[in-house]
Amino acid sequence: MKAIRIHSFGGPEVLSVDQLEVPTPSPGEVLVKIGAASVNPVDYKIRRGGYSKVSAEQLPITLGRDLCGIVESGADGCRQGDSVFALLDWNLGAYAEYVALPAALCAPKPTTLGTLESAAVPLAALTAWQGIFDHGGLVRGQRILVHAGSGGVGHFAVQFAKARGAYVFATAAAQNVDFVRQLGADVVIDYRAQQFEDTVKELDVVFDLIGGDTRERSWQTLRRGGILVTTLGKLDEAKARQYGVRAKGYLAQPNRDQLIEIGRLFDANQVRPTITRSYPLEAAGEAQSFLETSHPRGKVVLKVAAV
DSSP, rough: EEEEEEEOSSGGGEEEEEEEOOOOTTEEEEEEEEEEEEOOOOHHHHTTTOTTTTTGGOOOOEOEEEEEEEEEEEEBOOOOOOOOOEEETTTTTTSSSSEEEEEGGGGGOTTSSSSHHHHHHHHHHHHIIIIIIIOOOTTTOEEEESSSSSSTHHHHHHHHHHHHHHEEEEEEEEGGGHHHHTTOOOOEETTSSOOOGGGGEEEEEEEEEOOOOHHHHHHGGGGEEEEEEESSSOOOOOHHHHOOEEEOOOOOOOOOHHHHHHHHHHHHHSOOOOOOEEEEGHHHHHHHHHHHHHHHHSSEEEEEEOO
């Protein structure tokens, strides 16, 4: 089978199309024929050597964290022929034609989504879900600010928060303001034309997907007891105490039950994924370069096989 691996850290040129044996599932695992895989920022961070869990001694590895495909050999409730989508641990690799993964990670593909759309969901959607609900504690009637509301994670966070009944503020570039408003955001702020902290106050949750100066200016927008949640680096606990708020950093974890719940929202037409571009598997380097330099709307996806 074909797999896109890295044998050393570096730019997109280090991505190699390798021929490997189709993996043999261990007990409790399923073999999935991959139809599509998503491209995420963590992929190019790993490729560049900037992901703490992956060292040079662990190379080569196959990149890719999420997928949609067909079960070729089943186990533990996953049957041959089932269409599934899943978030993988970093060491499994979805940039490939096949993968063996724990059956416990596989969720049924949403019936209203195609293969490409379903592959775009797991990592970004679980990052958004776990950030705003598990860590942010967002409930109906609360106020949330989503930074980078048009991006892969942000465009799900806006939709999830609105579906939960929250009042949603979001920041976006001028060309994406209408897009984010169509996702359901109540107020969309062009971050280049307006300082969000001048108008957004008394928030329950800030979902920070940018960091840096944007994070520093976000503390003051929270009510006392509110929370800033981020996937980006260490938080300044002293700054949180200064403003009387809480802070939480996290990394998304695979969660089959949450994927099933998210799938129900897709099938109820409450949430939709947006795919900006798709590439063939062999063009993974080009896909990563586009994501890394363009900050596109929604997701970028690799087409692997017709399933």
